[in-house]
Amino acid sequence: MASEISAVEISHLSKDFRTHLRKPALRAVDDVSLRIMPGEVYGLIGPNGSGKSTTMKALLGLVAPTSGKCSIFGKDSMQVDSRNDVGFLPENPYFYKHLTGQETLRFYGKLCGLGGRELDARIAELLKLVDLEGARDRRVGGYSKGMLQRIGLAQALIQEPRLVILDEPTAGVDPVGSRQIRDLIMTLRDRGITVFLCSHLLEQVQEVCDHVGIIFQGRMIKEGRLEDLIAIEDQTEIVIQNGDEQLVARISELVSGTPGASLVRTGKPRTTLERLFLQSIR
Amino acid sequence: MNHTPSSSTAPARGNHFGRILVIAGHAFTQLVRMKVFYFMAVFALIAIASNFLSLPQHAGPESMGAQVLNQIKSWSLGAMTLFSVVLSIVATALLLPKDIEDRTLYTILAKPVPRFDYLAGKLLGVILLVLVSLLMMDALMVGALQLRTSMVMSEQVGMVKSLGWGDDAIESLKQEIRANGSNWSLQGAVLAVFLRAAVMAALAILISTFSTSTLFTTIVSFLMYFIGYFQADARDVYLHGGEAGQGAVARIGSLLVSLVIPDFQLFNVIDAAIEGQAVPLVAMGKLCFVGIYYTLFYLFVSWFVFADKEF
Numbered sequence: 400m401a402s403e404i405s406a407v408e409i410s411h412l413s414k415d416f417r418t419h420l421r422k423p424a425l426r427a428v429d430d431v432s433l434r435i436m437p438g439e440v441y442g443l444i445g446p447n448g449s450g451k452s453t454t455m456k457a458l459l460g461l462v463a464p465t466s467g468k469c470s471i472f473g474k475d476s477m478q479v480d481s482r483n484d485v486g487f488l489p490e491n492p493y494f495y496k497h498l499t500g501q502e503t504l505r506f507y508g509k510l511c512g513l514g515g516r517e518l519d520a521r522i523a524e525l526l527k528l529v530d531l532e533g534a535r536d537r538r539v540g541g542y543s544k545g546m547l548q549r550i551g552l553a554q555a556l557i558q559e560p561r562l563v564i565l566d567e568p569t570a571g572v573d574p575v576g577s578r579q580i581r582d583l584i585m586t587l588r589d590r591g592i593t594v595f596l597c598s599h600l601l602e603q604v605q606e607v608c609d610h611v612g613i614i615f616q617g618r619m620i621k622e623g624r625l626e627d628l629i630a631i632e633d634q635t636e637i638v639i640q641n642g643d644e645q646l647v648a649r650i651s652e653l654v655s656g657t658p659g660a661s662l663v664r665t666g667k668p669r670t671t672l673e674r675l676f677l678q679s680i681r
Numbered sequence: 682m683n684h685t686p687s688s689s690t691a692p693a694r695g696n697h698f699g700r701i702l703v704i705a706g707h708a709f710t711q712l713v714r715m716k717v718f719y720f721m722a723v724f725a726l727i728a729i730a731s732n733f734l735s736l737p738q739h740a741g742p743e744s745m746g747a748q749v750l751n752q753i754k755s756w757s758l759g760a761m762t763l764f765s766v767v768l769s770i771v772a773t774a775l776l777l778p779k780d781i782e783d784r785t786l787y788t789i790l791a792k793p794v795p796r797f798d799y800l801a802g803k804l805l806g807v808i809l810l811v812l813v814s815l816l817m818m819d820a821l822m823v824g825a826l827q828l829r830t831s832m833v834m835s836e837q838v839g840m841v842k843s844l845g846w847g848d849d850a851i852e853s854l855k856q857e858i859r860a861n862g863s864n865w866s867l868q869g870a871v872l873a874v875f876l877r878a879a880v881m882a883a884l885a886i887l888i889s890t891f892s893t894s895t896l897f898t899t900i901v902s903f904l905m906y907f908i909g910y911f912q913a914d915a916r917d918v919y920l921h922g923g924e925a926g927q928g929a930v931a932r933i934g935s936l937l938v939s940l941v942i943p944d945f946q947l948f949n950v951i952d953a954a955i956e957g958q959a960v961p962l963v964a965m966g967k968l969c970f971v972g973i974y975y976t977l978f979y980l981f982v983s984w985f986v987f988a989d990k991e992f
Contacts, residue, residue, distance in 0.1 A: 459791045462991040479795050487791035493783035495707070497714040509703040510792045512696075554788060564791075 404473045406562050406593035407435040407458065412467035414453050427453040429617040430467070435595055435610065437561065440588050442608035442625075443597040450617040451597035452490065455566055458595075459487055471562060483511075486555030490567040492547060496540030500531050500550050503539055504557055511558035525553040529583065545576025552583055556592075563587060565596040569603055574676050581607050602671075605629070638668060697798055704789075704802020709809045712772050717810065720768075724760050724818050728825045731756035747957065749833060750826060750861040754955045757822035758870055762951070764818070765811050765878035766906060773807045773885035774898035786992060797984045800886060804980055807882045812875060819871045823863045830862035861957040869965050870954035876972030877948050881906060883979035890986040909945035912938060943975045 412431045415424035428450040435441045443451050456462045458469045460476045474481035494503050501522055508518045526532045529549040534542065539550060548568060555563055568584070569577040584607045587594055598604050604611060605625065612622040621628065639646065647665055654662045731753045780786040789799060837858060841851055885902040892898040916935045947968060950960045 456787075456992065459787075461787060461790060463989075479793055482791060482793045485791060487788060489784045489787040489791075491784070492788060494785060494788070495711060497711055506703065506707055507788070507792060510700055510789065510794055512699065512793075551788070558792070 403436060405434045405470075406437045406439070406472060407433070407441070407595055408468075408470045408473075409433045409454065409458065410468045410470075412454065412457055412469060413465050414450075414457060414462060415465045426617055428457070431614065431617070431619045432467075433612050433619065433622060435593060437593050438588070438591050439610050440584065440594040440608045441596070441610045441612070442604035443595070443612045443614055444599060444601060444604050445597075445614035446599055449614045451614055452566055454614070455487075455564055455595070455597060459485065459564065483558070484561045486557070486560040486563045488548070488551040488555045488563070488565045488568060490570060492551045494539045494547065494550060494554070496538060499536050499538055500526065500542070500553075501535040503550055504553055507554040508557045513558060521557060521559075525556055528556075528586070529553045530579065543576070545572045545579065548572055548576065548580055549583070552580065556587075560592070562593045562595065565594065567598055568596055569598065569600060575680070577603065578677060634663060697795070700794055700798040701802045701805060704794075704799060705805035705809060708776060708803050708806025709813075711776075712806070712810050717768065717772065718814070718817075720764055721814070721817055721821075724757075724764060725821055727760045728753065728757050728818075728821050731825075747833075747857055747861040750829060750858070751955055751957065753822070753826055753829060754861075754867065757818070757825070758874065758951055758955060761815060761818050761822075761871065761874045762877070765815055765874055766881055768814060769807055769811050769878040769882035770885045770899055770902040770906075771895075772810060773804070773882045774889055774892075774895045774902065776803050776807070777886070777889040778892075778895050778898070781992065790992070796987050800890075800983050800987055801980060804883055804886050804976075807886075808879050808976075811878045811882065815871060815875050815878075819868070823867075826863040826867075830858060834858050857957070866954045866958065866960040869960040870951040872965065873948045873951050873968055876968055877945060880943055880972055880975045880979070883976040883983070887979045887983040887986070890983045890990065905942065906945070909943050912942050913944040913946050940978075943971060947971055 410432050412428055413426065414428040415426050417424045431450070431454055433441070433443075443454065445451050453462060457464050458471065458476050459482070460479075463477065469476035471481045472484050495506070498506060504522045504525060505518065508514075508521060513521060523532075526535050529552055531546060531549055531553070534546060539547070542550065552563075552565070552568070555565075565584070569580050572580065581603060584594055584596070588607070588609075594607075596604070596608070608625055610623065611625050611628060613620050637650075651662050651665070654660050777786075780789070786799075790796065834855065837854060838851060841854060846854070881902060884905055885898055888901050888905075889895075889898040892901070916938060950964050950968065954960055
């Protein structure tokens with residue numbers, strides 16, 4: 400693992416934006432460092448304007464770092480060939496409205512040097528993956544928000560990149576669309592594709608990511624494995640199937656008889672509102 | 682910021698030319714689907730209407746045929762100039778800001794697409810559109826001219842025969858009518874219209890790399906178009922108008938202006954073609970050189986600006 404090249408390496412990245420000639424520059428990203436290993440799903444979380452998108456843009460070479468360095472699979476982000484291995488879905492993307500879903504994927508595929516039967520097969524595979532086979536010949540201008548995000552994800556994957564960067568992938572999408580996108584992210588993870596996403600929807604990040612970074616006012620304030628960061632170290636959770644009140648009472652008794660231990664809470668676990676909603680509409 | 686392709690051995694696929702063609706083909710399709718070819722109907726109306734317009738003239742009845750043909754050419758080439766310049770400026774001014782506003786530019790530049798390929802592709806797409814438009818308008822104009830030339834020929838020859846003209850005079854009249862019909866000089870004029878539109882498209886793409894709106898790009902591009910017509914005269918007046926223009930600095934400054942802003946008066950060969958005069962090959966060669974030089978010059982300066990642009 401130590402000798403493996405990181406999928407993403409951001410080292411002491413700072414980015415200043417000059418908003419007015421006389422005013423001092425605005426620091427959007429301040430000395431941010433992070434490392435994402437191949438196969439990880441990394442979530443960068445933070446409030447609006449905290450520097451998440453600027454960090455991603457610096458990684459894609461869309462903005463130049465004021466200081467620091469970004470690399471993708473060991474290649475400097477400012478070099479065009481670093482993007483051979485990257486797929487990117489920007490926040491609230493609009494694609495060319497005059498193209499159909501299939502034409503959109505063909506356009507991006509050709510930009511990546513794909514063509515012929517290989518591209519046809521790839522388009523068919525991706526349309527199936529993002530569940531847009533029925534809308535392949537419809538113009539993108541008529542797509543819903545969720546469909547746009549999914550065609551966006553498909554274009555990001557067109558050249559089979561090893562890294563996918565997603566900027567607020569579920570923002571503004573209804574619960575069904577949001578669920579589909581999160582399922583797709585988990586499919587990508589299962590296929591070994593590295594995912595770097597940013598969002599301010601914390602529950603969704605928690606569901607799909609194995610590593611997270613918390614960015615606030617341009618600075619990385621916490622970073623690490625999600626399990627390590629959110630685990631309450633001095634508590635243990637037991638979930639029992641078909642346990643009656645007597646069993647709970649016996650467990651409570653056992654706990655109270657153990658020096659230093661105390662029962663914090665018993666009760667029925669709750670489903671999420673999202674799960675309830677999805678079950679109700681199916 | 683270095684956006685030039687790296688020399689490392691990445692598994693890059695495709696090549697510059699292929700990518701430029703993909704972007705050009707897409708820009709062309711985008712503009713076609715925006716229904717820009719609707720203006721062809723207007724052009725067809727102009728080409729037909731120019732047959733029936735009768736402007737005051739001082740020549741004798743034997744020159745009436747040539748006058749009608751000149752009128753068709755004048756109106757058609759005028760409309761071609763108008764449509765091609767408007768199309769090249771407005772279409773180019775629209776493409777870049779729209780891609781930035783819709784964030785489609787992010788998805789393109791996040792692919793292994795060098796910024797030069799993107800710009801060159803967009804420019805080529807607009808130039809292709811102008812070329813196809815001009816070819817269609819040219820075909821309409823030539824069709825109208827061929828039809829009218831044969832009509833004029835029979836009318837005029839019939840008239841002068843009734844006036845008792847000799848064979849030599851009639852042959853001379855026929856030659857004059859043919860010279861005013863469709864010929865290679867006229868195609869040279871169409872080429873000049875195309876080259877001027879290509880230069881304007883490249884200039885508009887340069888302006889749109891640092892402009893923030895389509896409106897600004899359009900206005901400045903039209904302004905530069907008019908400056909292009911007056912810059913040669915202004916330089917002449919300055920250089921020959923007094924002591925200020927005699928110095929080396931003034932001359933170098935004047936040379937720099939001419940290197941950056943094209944002298945559109947060179948494209949006045951169009952007027953000669955309308956008058957039925959032959960356009961010399963040397964003049965056409967010079968025009969081609971000037972057109973290609975300014976198009977490439979503006980494209981490379983655009984790249985220089987665009988390479989460092991942040992989104």
